[in-house]
Amino acid sequence: MTVSIHWFRRDLRLRDNPSLTAASGSSERVYGAYALEDLEPLNDRQRAFAAGCIKQLRSTLDKRDASLTVLDGGAADALTSMAKRLGASAVHVARAYSGRELALQQKVGEALGAIGIALHLHRGHAVHEPETIAERKAGGATGYRVFPPFYDIWKSIGVDFATPEGACNARDPSPGPLPEPPSPLAVPPGEEAATNQLTRFAAARLADYAVNGEYPARNATSGLGAYLRFGCVSSRTVYRAVAERMSRSWTLAQERMSMEAYFRRLALADFFTHLASFDRTLHDEALQEKMRSFGWSTDAGKLGAWLEGRTGYPFVDAAMRQLRKEGHVHQRAGIAAASFCCFDLGLDWRLGRDAWMRASIEADEALCDGNWQWIAGVGSDQAAYPRIYNPEKQARHFDAQAVYVRRYCPELTRLPTRAALAPWQLERTQQVELGFFSPDDYPRPIVDHDEAAHEFLARYEAHRAKAGGS
Numbered sequence: 310m311t312v313s314i315h316w317f318r319r320d321l322r323l324r325d326n327p328s329l330t331a332a333s334g335s336s337e338r339v340y341g342a343y344a345l346e347d348l349e350p351l352n353d354r355q356r357a358f359a360a361g362c363i364k365q366l367r368s369t370l371d372k373r374d375a376s377l378t379v380l381d382g383g384a385a386d387a388l389t390s391m392a393k394r395l396g397a398s399a400v401h402v403a404r405a406y407s408g409r410e411l412a413l414q415q416k417v418g419e420a421l422g423a424i425g426i427a428l429h430l431h432r433g434h435a436v437h438e439p440e441t442i443a444e445r446k447a448g449g450a451t452g453y454r455v456f457p458p459f460y461d462i463w464k465s466i467g468v469d470f471a472t473p474e475g476a477c478n479a480r481d482p483s484p485g486p487l488p489e490p491p492s493p494l495a496v497p498p499g500e501e502a503a504t505n506q507l508t509r510f511a512a513a514r515l516a517d518y519a520v521n522g523e524y525p526a527r528n529a530t531s532g533l534g535a536y537l538r539f540g541c542v543s544s545r546t547v548y549r550a551v552a553e554r555m556s557r558s559w560t561l562a563q564e565r566m567s568m569e570a571y572f573r574r575l576a577l578a579d580f581f582t583h584l585a586s587f588d589r590t591l592h593d594e595a596l597q598e599k600m601r602s603f604g605w606s607t608d609a610g611k612l613g614a615w616l617e618g619r620t621g622y623p624f625v626d627a628a629m630r631q632l633r634k635e636g637h638v639h640q641r642a643g644i645a646a647a648s649f650c651c652f653d654l655g656l657d658w659r660l661g662r663d664a665w666m667r668a669s670i671e672a673d674e675a676l677c678d679g680n681w682q683w684i685a686g687v688g689s690d691q692a693a694y695p696r697i698y699n700p701e702k703q704a705r706h707f708d709a710q711a712v713y714v715r716r717y718c719p720e721l722t723r724l725p726t727r728a729a730l731a732p733w734q735l736e737r738t739q740q741v742e743l744g745f746f747s748p749d750d751y752p753r754p755i756v757d758h759d760e761a762a763h764e765f766l767a768r769y770e771a772h773r774a775k776a777g778g779s
């Protein structure tokens with residue numbers, strides 16, 4: 310009898326799971342396992358969410374007369390012991406791409422190899438594997454470093470059908486205790502919740518995503534971030550759901566634009582994964598060599614005000630408070646907050662990145678590094694100058710009725726809309742009348758945006774000139 314183990318990592322699902330399907334196809338008996346070492350690098354919200362997903366996965370497998378073994382201690386020792394105990398000759402896993410996930414995969418592979426057990430690697434969480442895109446580039450051994458040509462290739466490759474459902478079909482007599490998720494969780498965990506979220510999004514919000522998705526107050530994005538991060542639904546299943554709607558003859562041109570905008574976002578996630586898989590230094594160092602020696606600030610006071618959402622710029626503060634409260638930030642507001650961190654405050658992009666990694670339920674090292682480097686103007690973005698966003702203009706454009714800023718900064722609810730977006734512009738008499746800017750109330754801007762932006766650009770230009778850049 311051939312026996313194998315499927316090691317669940319960032320693929321906490323049964324459907325469209327190539328590794329699980331391969332394990333089922335090549336062995337008569339398949340055990341499921343999750344190693345708690347995979348929870349260690351995560352933030353508290355992520356650990357709680359993952360614990361909820363694992364609990365659901367175990368309960369689903371239980372109903373199928375199978376089990377999910379939860380492995381304590383180091384994954385390498387725990388998986389080799391489990392394999393020996395159950396007589397498994399192979400372990401199957403969805404491949405990792407970079408960082409600690411890749412390091413652990415290699416460590417487990419070596420430990421299993423030492424006792425003659427193979428670790429079989431299967432497709433990972435990207436829609437298209439980094440190598441599939443890179444091999445289409447002339448001299449592509451190092452992959453793409455800018456998004457547009459990457460995206461052209463990404464779009465041109467088809468996504469095949471879902472893999473037939475694989476299954477664990479064996480019960481481990483010692484499955485180990487589950488990590489207990491706190492209740493209730495902010496995002497409902499598990500494969501069913503992910504599938505329902507995708508179905509709802511594809512049926513309704515997707516059609517207007519390109520327009521409504523840009524406005525933080527409208528709750529019009531897919532809400533799939535955490536599910537994609539933990540693989541409760543595969544990125545290829547999401548792609549197919551969108552492509553299926555796009556292929557319908559009655560889909561309107563405007564709706565197609567929304568679907569294309571959504572593909573672009575999925576491709577961006579793949580792009581940052583691609584970058585990290587070809588360049589292992591990006592967590593610590595800027596992609597652009599000449600920006601590695603740029604003098605970023607580490608000012609604790611400014612960092613603290615930014616983290617707490619007390620910069621005096623409502624759109625930035627709302628974003629940071631949303632991140633702290635919900636572990637998620639709307640993309641548009643997140644970009645404004647990150648730009649403010651790097652340019653208005655001149656803070657090191659790694660400090661901002663770390664804050665995101667500590668708080669976001671979607672946090673993914675490659676995606677977070679990629680976004681922060683891009684926003685800070687040190688990464689894959691090829692623009693000649695950093696894109697410094699004016700927080701007031703962003704607010705007026707993307708939150709014209711001040712719904713978003715009032716939602717997260719309740720101090721602003723008593724201000725008229727115009728002032729809620731830029732409270733420092735209130736007449737002095739109004740400030741007194743409304744009791745605004747008292748020490749316990751909403752803060753005055755900690756920097757003047759125009760001055761800070763000019764000062765930053767001057768330093769940026771001087772640095773690039775000295776470092777030999779344009």
Ligand SMILES: Cc1cc2nc3c(=O)[nH]c(=O)nc-3n(C[C@H](O)[C@H](O)[C@H](O)COP(=O)(O)OP(=O)(O)OC[C@H]3O[C@@H](n4cnc5c(N)ncnc54)[C@H](O)[C@@H]3O)c2cc1C
Nearest residue numbers: 530531532533534574578643644647671672673676677680
């Ligand atoms: C500074 C900063 C850091 C970020 N860090 C992360 C991160 O660590 N992990 C993460 O999943 N997203 C990150 N994002 C992207 C984005 O904020 C979230 O993916 C998005 O808000 C998730 O909500 P949603 O699924 O409703 O978004 P939707 O707009 O519905 O997007 C759908 C999916 O596309 C992908 N996606 C969308 N935008 C991006 C993007 N800019 N970069 C990479 N993938 C994207 C995600 O998988 C997302 O779930 C970051 C954005 C910023 C500005």
